[in-house]
Amino acid sequence: MATGETGFKDVAYDLVSVQYHSLKAGHDYGQYVRDAKNAGETEIADFFQDVMREDSERAARCHDFLTELAEKGDIGPAAS
Secondary structure (H helix, E strand, O other), rough: OOOOOOOHHHHHHHHHHHHHHHHHHHHHHHHHHHHHHOOHHHHHHHHHHHHHHHHHHHHHHHHHHHHHHHHOOOOOOOOO
């Protein structure tokens, strides 16, 4: 999406996108953990929990970056 289409700079849009997808995936991984546990696959369940934690950390990092951009007034509207 080109700068200006959303009213926000591309980097802000990109961070929001990564944050959204990380949070959405984290929600889905909860089911994967349950499936693995129900199948008696503890190691796989642990793997999915690690992936879920990594996505949670990624979403939090995006939030931090977005906060920094907002505090600098560098989040939007996009420059012409």
